Amino acid sequence: xxxxxxxxxxxxxxEQTTVTKSEWVRxxxxxxxxxxxxxxxxxxxxxxxxxxxxxxxxxxxxLVEKYGLDERDICVLKDSDSLGEEYxxxxxxxxxxxxxxxxxxxxxxxxxxxxxxxxxxRKDVDGDEKDYNDECIYPMDSLTNADAxxxxxxxxxxxxxxxxLLHRLIVSPLPKGVRLTAIFDSCHSGSVxxxxxxxxxxxxxxxxxxxxxxxxxxxxxxxxxxxxxxLETKEVFEVKEDVFRVGGLLEATKEILEExxxxxxxxxxxxxxxEDLEKLQGIRAHVDKVDKMQKRNESLADVVLISGCKDTxxxxxxxxxxxxxxxxxxxxxxxxxxxxxxxWFELLQSIRNKLRQEGYNQLPQLSTGxxxxxxxxxxx
Numbered sequence: 066x067x068x069x070x071x072x073x074x075x076x077x078x079x080e081q082t083t084v085t086k087s088e089w090v091r092x093x094x095x096x097x098x099x100x101x102x103x104x105x106x107x108x109x110x111x112x113x114x115x116x117x118x119x120x121x122x123x124x125x126x127x128l129v130e131k132y133g134l135d136e137r138d139i140c141v142l143k144d145s146d147s148l149g150e151e152y153x154x155x156x157x158x159x160x161x162x163x164x165x166x167x168x169x170x171x172x173x174x175x176x177x178x179x180x181x182x183x184x185x186x187r188k189d190v191d192g193d194e195k196d197y198n199d200e201c202i203y204p205m206d207s208l209t210n211a212d213a214x215x216x217x218x219x220x221x222x223x224x225x226x227x228x229x230l231l232h233r234l235i236v237s238p239l240p241k242g243v244r245l246t247a248i249f250d251s252c253h254s255g256s257v258x259x260x261x262x263x264x265x266x267x268x269x270x271x272x273x274x275x276x277x278x279x280x281x282x283x284x285x286x287x288x289x290x291x292x293x294x295x296l297e298t299k300e301v302f303e304v305k306e307d308v309f310r311v312g313g314l315l316e317a318t319k320e321i322l323e324e325x326x327x328x329x330x331x332x333x334x335x336x337x338x339x340e341d342l343e344k345l346q347g348i349r350a351h352v353d354k355v356d357k358m359q360k361r362n363e364s365l366a367d368v369v370l371i372s373g374c375k376d377t378x379x380x381x382x383x384x385x386x387x388x389x390x391x392x393x394x395x396x397x398x399x400x401x402x403x404x405x406x407x408x409w410f411e412l413l414q415s416i417r418n419k420l421r422q423e424g425y426n427q428l429p430q431l432s433t434g435x436x437x438x439x440x441x442x443x444x445x
Contacts, residue, residue, distance in 0.1 A: 088365070089241060089363075089364060089365045089366065089367065089434070089435040090172065090241045090242040090365070090367070091242075091244075091367050091441075092172065092173050092174065092175060092242050092243055092244035092366075092367040093173050093444075094173065094174075094175040094244050094444045094445060095173050096170075096171055096172070096173040096174035096175065097138070097170070097171075097174045097175075098132070098133075098134050098135070098138060098174070098175045098176075098177070098445075099134075099138045099139075099165075099166055099170075099174075099175075099176050099177070100128055100134055100138065100139045100140070100166075100176070100177040100178070100179070101139075101140050101142070101162050101163065101165070101166045101177070101178050101179070102121040102124050102125060102139065102140070102141045102142070102178075102179045103121065103141075103142045103143075103154050103159060103178075103179065103180045103181070103182065104117035104118045104119075104120050104121035104122075104141070104142070104143050104154070104181045104182065105117050105143070105144050105154045105181070105182035105183070105203070105204070105205050106118050106143075106144060106182075107144065107182075107183065107203075107205060107208060108144050108145070110208060110209075110210055111210045111211055112183060112203075112208045114182065114183070114382050115382060115384075115389035116181070116382050116383065116384070116388075116389035116390040116391050116394075117143075117181040117182050117250075117382075117391065118143050118145065119388055119389055119390055120179070120181035120250060120390055120391045120394040120395075121141055121142075121143060121179060121181060122141075123390075123394070123398060124179050124248075124394065124398070125139060125141055127398050127401075128177065128445075131401065131402075131405065132445050134177075140152070140162050140165065140166075142154040142158060142159065142162060144205045153205060154182070154204055154205050155204050155205055155206045155224070156204040156206060156207060156224040156225075156226060158204075159204055159226065160226075160234060163178075163234040163235050164234065166178060166235060167234070167235055167238045167239055167245075170239065170240065170243050171240070171242075171243070172240065172241060172242025172243060173242055173243075173244075174243050174244070175243075175244045175246070175444075175445060176235075176239075176243065176244065176245045176246070177245075177246050177247075177248075177445060178235060178245065178246070178247045178248070179247075179248045179250075179394070180202060180247075180248070180249050180250065180251060181250040181251070181391045181394055182202060182203060182250075182251055183202070183203040183208065183251060183252065184200065184201065184202050184203070184249065184251030184252040184253050184254045184257065184380070185200075185201050185202075185203065185225075185252060185253055186198040186199065186200055186201065186253045186376070187199045187201055187225065187227060198376070199227040199228055199229065200227070200228045200253050200254060200255070200256055200257040200376055201225050201226060201227045201228065201253075201257075202225075202226050202231070202249070202251055202257065203225060203226075204224050204225075204226060206221060206224045207221050207222070207224035207225045207226075208221060209221045228256065228257050228258060228259045229259060231257060231258055231259075232258055232259040232260075235247070235258075236258055236259075236260070236364055236366070236368055236434060237364075239364065239365075239366035239368065240365065240366065241365040241366060242366070242367065243366045243367065244366070244367040244368075244369075244445075245366060245367070245368045245369070246369050246371075246445055247368070247369070247370045247371070248370075248371050248372075248393070248394070248397060249370065249371075249372045249373060249393075250373045250380060250391035250392070250393040250394045251372075251373060251380055251391075252373075252374065252378070252379040252380050253374070253376050253377070253378070253379070254372035254373050254374060254376075254380060254430075255372050255374060255375040255376040255377075255378075255430040255432070256372075256376055256430075256432065257370070257372060258368070258370045258432070260364070260368060260370055260432040260433055260434050261363055261432075261434070262432060262433045262434070262435065262436055262437070263430060263431070263432045264413070264430075264431045264432070264433075264437075264439060266413050266414070266417045266428055266429055266430065266431070267417075269409075269410040269413070269414075269439040271436065363434055363435060364434025364435060365434075365435075366434065367434075367435075368433060368434035368435070369409070369431065369432075369433050369434075369437070370430075370431070370432045370433070371393070371397065371412075371413070371416070371429060371430070371431055372393075372429065372430045372431075372432070373391065373392065373393035373427055373429060374393075374427035374428060374429065374430070375427075375428055375430060378426070378427050378428065379427065380392060380393060380427050381425050381427060383395065383423070383425070385423075392420055392423070392425050392427065393416065393420075393427075393429060395419075396415075396416045396419040396420050396423075396429075397412075397416055399419060400412055400415035400416050400419060401443075403415070406442050406443065406444070407442070407443050408439060408440050408441060408442055408443065409431065409437070409439040409440075409441060409442075409443055410439035410440060412443050413429065413431050413439070416429045417429055
């Protein structure tokens with residue numbers, strides 16, 4: 066295989082691009098093409114995988130042979146002794162090369178990012194995730210063996226890369242008209258770039274947008290609280306936009322009742338009713354925060370993510386024709402070999418069908434930084 070080492074000095078000359086808010090623009094992918102491929106087998110660790118090196122090796126050849134990328138514009142990171150230290154997939158190196166990937170780009174440029182390795186979920190500390198979890202990837206220096214000390218575990222945990230960081234590194238800097246195609250062949254990767262629009266694999270229909278409907282998210286607490294007030298959820302939350310953002314619970318409840326003309330009598334043993342209202346208040350605040358995050362994460366660039374599975378699923382480390390591989394990476398390249406210019410929906414369907422035919426239960430996801438018509442042709 067060719068010696069895939071781009072000119073290292075290029076990575077040191079990047080500048081973050083300031084994005085001006087307006088309408089997004091589709092890239093025609095006729096400009097420069099760059100790719101960053103990260104494959105981590107966690108060699109010699111308790112967490113070892115087998116197929117991630119072969120995934121990026123085959124993707125490298127695929128991009129050169131099928132899509133004409135110049136070898137000098139592709140960077141491969143692997144935990145392999147055959148590469149120099151600057152090409153090991155540590156947290157710092159991944160960040161450095163992500164910045165290289167998005168540097169010096171212009172409209173109609175096309176960027177490609179491929180990650181094959183461990184993925185996971187961590188408790189969300191920002192309150193901007195609807196499932197209360199951050200999705201993440203694990204650089205080679207972020208996992209430890211069972212016999213590691215507490216200090217070693219703590220140090221490694223700092224190297225985990227969560228979705229908020231990934232979005233800031235390779236989505237936020239992109240100007241209008243630049244394409245980023247990202248492939249994450251890892252567990253729990255459905256929303257690993259925090260993109261706001263997610264499309265159903267079966268139908269191609271938009272199944273999530275930045276306007277989260279509270280009725281679809283409300284738990285039994287919300288339903289009970291609606292009963293307590295004798296109101297529809299819409300009535301509760303459309304009285305005043307900031308009714309749950311200022312003041313205490315009783316003040317907010319009083320204001321709602323005054324505006325709607327309803328009356329509420331709480332008996333001495335109705336502590337549970339107040340608890341339900343408090344939980345309802347918390348749910349609304351959480352939904353508001355997620356909604357703001359999703360609006361903020363809409364991109365002016367042409368950003369598309371294909372991930373190996375839903376956030377709640379795992380992505381298989383498989384073996385196809387005697388070759389260790391990630392299931393998504395294999396299905397993606399096989400699909401594009403069979404049909405080089407599919408629509409996005411056809412590509413998603415083909416990947417899904419190949420995985421199902423091989424007995425994999427994972428459901429690949431397609432998400433974008435903007436509303437997208439899936440009948441447009443995939444180009445890279």
